[in-house]
Amino acid sequence: MADTRIPELLALNDVAKTCEAFPPGTSPYPPCERPIRSNRLCDAHNQQRAAGKELRPIRRRRRTMPEFCTGPGVEGLGTPCGLPAIGGGLCNAHYQQDKRRGELVPLFQLRISQDEAYALLQADLKRCPACKNVKPLGEFSRSSAQLSGRSTYCAACQPDYVLMKRFNFPSMEAVREFRESRDYRCDICTRQWQEGQGAFHIDHDSTCCPSRGPSCGKCVRGYLCKLCNTQGLSWYELVGRSMAVVPVFEDYLRRYERRRRDTLPPPA
Known part of the structure; x- marks a missing residue:
């Protein structure tokens, strides 16, 4: 029973x-x-x-921020990012974008399927996520860090990616806008960059950030041709400024010093 x-x-x-x-x-x-x-x-x-305290109800923790990132998701879908949030309701990548005071952009602007990527690779092609063009593998430098054996960005976009990381620009587009704002001209001699010439340099204050390390982004001084940056200005800062004033170099340095002074917060 x-x-x-x-x-x-x-x-x-x-x-x-x-x-x-x-x-x-x-x-x-x-x-x-x-x-x-x-x-x-x-x-x-x-x-x-164990702590010798009187037993009391356990308060439920109140969340003060979203559990998942509210930044922009995949481009074109209009959905949020959805990755785990670490601060301010943003994932780590979007938090870094916001910290650099740049516009929040989707992390996956060109997400393609593995089948499509494999088909391109079989045809000796690869898609650049910056310019969004499909190009021959020969236009991508070799990289052992990638499964394809080639770098993520094509040869035309890779320099902008390096400059973005080194000088703390919010995006690769911001690097291009920086050059365009100067009409591709050297800030000292005003010579304009021409197609086929060596790349002009982004100059920064080495007393703020080390020359070979990443910059904070606030000490970027200007856009210079190779001659002015590596020979003229370098000599003037090391030796010439203590001997005689060269107006073109002095004006360039003074403009940066005024700009930096105006952006710094007042002393406490």
Whole structure:
């Protein structure tokens, strides 16, 4: 004959699996619904007892920020990023974009399927996520860090990516806008860059950030041709400024010093 008490026994067994810090009818507090770990208590109430404290209800932690990133998701879909948030409701990558005071942009602007990427690779082609063009593999430098054996960006976009990382620009587009704002002219001699010439340099204040390391972005001084940057200005800063004033170099340095002084917060 079946035991008619089985449902009651199962119910009692379910109740017994929860913390017994506040048994019903014997405590002014509502029963704790956390699972038992040891000593017929949950982890949190075990910690209270070990610390010699009176057992009290465990407050539920209030979230003060979204659990997932609210930054822009995949380009064109209009959905949020959705990666785990670390601060300010943003994932790590979008948090860094916001920290650089740049516009939040999608992290996956050109997400293609593995099948499409494999088909391109079989045809000796690769898609650049910056210019969004499909190009021959020969236009991508070799890289052992990538599964394809080639760098992520094509040869035309790779320099902008390097400059973005080194001088803390918010995006590769910001690097291009920096050059365009100067009409591709050297800030000292005003010579204009021409197609086929060596790349002009982005100059920064080495007294703020090391010459070979990444820059904070605030000490970028200007856009210079190779001759002015590596020979003229370098000589003037090391030796010439202490001997005689060269107006073109002095004006360039003074403009930066005024600009930097105007952007710094007032002393406390």
